[in-house]
Amino acid sequence: MKIIFAIKSMTISGGSERVLAEISNRLSSLGYEVSILSFDKTSERSFYQIDKGIEEIKLGDNFSNKKILTFELFKRIYLLRKKIKLCNSSVVIGFNYSIYLPLVISSIGLKIRLICSEHSTYKSFKKNFLALILLKFIPFFQVKFIMVSLYAFNSFPKRIQKISEVIENPISVRTEPLASLSKKRNLILSVGRLSPEKNHLRLIEAFSKISNKYPSWKLKIIGSGPLEEEIKKIILKKKVENKIFLKKEVINIVEEYAQAKFSVLSSEYEGFSLVTAESLACGLPVILFEDSNVLGLVKNMENGISIKNSESNTLNLSIEMEKLISNEKLLFELSKKSKIPETYDINLVIEKWNRILKNSFLKKKTT
Secondary structure, three states, rough: EEEEEEOOOOOOOHHHHHHHHHHHHHHOOOEEEEEEOOOOOOOOOOOOOOOOOOOEEEEEEHHOOOOHHHHHHHHHHHHHHHHHHHHHOOOOEEOOOOHHHHHHHOOOOOEEEEEEEOOHHHHHHOOOHHHHHHHHHHOOOOOEEOOOOOOHHHHHHHHHHHHHEEEEOOOOOOOOOOOHHHHHHOOOEEEOOOOHHHHHHHHHHHHHOOOOOOOEEEEEEOOOOOOHHHHHHHHHHHOOOOEEEEOOOOOOOHHHHHHHHEEEEOOOOOOOOHHHHHHOOOOOEEEEEHHOOOOOOEEEEOOEEEOOOOOOOHHHHHHHHHHHHHHHHHHHHHHHHOOHHHHHOOHHHHHHHHHHHHHHHHHHHOO
């Protein structure tokens, strides 16, 4: 079966991009003819490894810049339609609304099955008026939604739920059984796209409040995105450039988890939070805000710390980070219970995707 995975860009270090790469690679190994379509330029490289058997279709050379103006939007829709017709795929899977909304329009009249893979909650649409309007019309088209969690599923209107199914993100990252904390570095890890909703500026501010008190402790932020330059400037302004490190690329994410003592997620909201699941799978307690604890994986003071949202979020984050920094016994106890359910095993997740794709193909043949 020939399928296309479509996403705005594969050059950034986001969770959606990592999941797309992993699922594409696995499905390709199962015999699917897989392509990945993006708005990247041909000279740009995917942040995550893509198997050689997967065709990468990059449309970015056709655009003058990354800003989607009215003319650019119609141009993207036209090129998407042209490329989909040329590829003659059975199923097209759009990762996130930034690509699947234009895909819905570009596939009108084409005999394909369109799957909209949504990795956030309905809350993210409320910040984008155009996306919110277009979402209201999606149920009138022949599409299927894949949500990454029951929490995300329940956040959407009933009309979207009726055409949706939940498939969890795969967690294939694992480390060896709990190593001695004394062998680890005094390191806090934060992984995620450098964008406003991830709120790295709050994290930097919170860590800056306690960094002088604990000079041996460092904060490593792994990711790339639109706020990269601003984050660099804030680090310099706070004069913590020798304590907070920004890393755009990683060769082995498992090694990064293995070096750290705990993980922090400073996001405003999450649809799944791949980083939380991966951290726990690697034995790292996680500090996050309860609005981001969407799967309930973090049990407060059992395998991490879930902070109640308030106007004092930055101060509270600083207090909870210091709690783990200063109490190695507590850190060890939380680490012992850091794990995730087997339902996130990649083999089980791929089985669900395999079933969805085969059902979509059968429906396409009968239409």
